[in-house]
């Protein structure tokens with residue numbers, strides 16, 4: 001029913017969709033843009049809002065999969081990009097902005113040396129390569145259910161169905177996509193999040209074989225799961241004891257959870273931090289930061305971290321504006337206040353209508369998770385019924401709020417340009433949705 005309502009409001013979008021399938025595979029530009037009943041064909045964005053080609057306005061809580069922490073068309077980002085565009089956007093040589101950005105990142109994350117790439121995938125790929133290059137070992141450890149991008153080594157045990165994944169405390173490494181060689185999948189060992197004993201056993205069972213561990217320090221791709229008290233500290237300690245490098249994937253969490261990501265929030269410093277998404281203010285970006293020890297391996301030519309567009313001047317100009325002009329303490333206090341308003345509103349509604357759901361939020365990110373019990377890890381997540389979240393997603397969309405399409409997995413991202421009015425639009429819709437459910 002709600003799908004019909006949506007399609008009726010989007011005649012131009014439907015026509016564009018029909019045209020798109022003839023020249024774009026699947027009618028979209030990424031397979032995760034395919035969702036029912038059709039993608040939002042955006043014409044433009046401004047501040048906290050996006051507009052589809054049919055002229056419908058949406059409060060944007062999808063925010064480009066969480067990359068638009070500064071909101072759309074931020075005047076300072078626009079100015080930085082326009083100035084750079086006039087002065088040339090690509091030379092494959094470093095610019096001063098790249099140094100300013102690295103200096104700022106070093107302050108925020110407590111890691112001295114940086115390199116750039118163009119996406120989160122490239123950041124985690126470089127991290128994995130680097131850990132292997134330094135240790136001359138092939139195996140890595142990742143968390144079951146964590147998404148780190150679409151390169152082979154980390155396309156393992158993400159979004160699989162239940163039967164083939166093995167017992168919870170000894171999960172099998174399962175390819176998460178077609179096209180991933182079994183031989184590579186076998187080099188990736190999988191452990192459940194927040195279960196230190198399993199990690200300890202895996203480290204003990206593979207002496208001298210494991211190059212490093214990659215972990216999203218707050219899990220963000222299966223709802224939102226924070227680390228248990230002491231977990232990250234123990235991960236840091238154990239990896240160090242076993243001579244295994246540790247990389248934090250802060251592609252999602254990097255700036256959205258606070259000025260220096262989870263690294264700063266929890267005060268646990270890994271060997272490598274991976275960044276992307278919000279760093280570029282909407283321009284494609286990626287970065288890895290590391291300790292002197294780790295990054296000297298790049299500096300000395302031990303690992304060639306390369307790419308035609310690395311440190312692209314347009315990206316660097318945008319990132320400089322984002323970091324040095326926008327994401328300051330004031331921005332974070334405003335985001336905190338908005339988050340509190342979101343959470344309080346959601347909790348009130350969940351309580352009042354006794355919905356089988358709960359709210360998790362950290363920094364600019366949050367999610368209503370439609371599960372009666374708290375999701376502790378990937379296994380719980382697989383059992384969540386996503387009919388509620390899809391219905392809620394559609395209801396919000398039909399009432400002017402755009403959330404990520406996978407309600408079960410993806411969360412809202414606020415931006416520095418969102419207002420209390422935007423939050424209230426979401427809350428009002430959620431209340432009406434809850435009312436309709438309880439009728």
Ligand code: PMP
Pocket residue numbers: 065118119120121122124147148149150216221249250251252276277
């Ligand atoms: N790591 C994490 C934690 C992510 O959420 C994502 C993307 N959602 C990536 C890496 C990959 O980033 P990209 O899509 O920019 O390649």
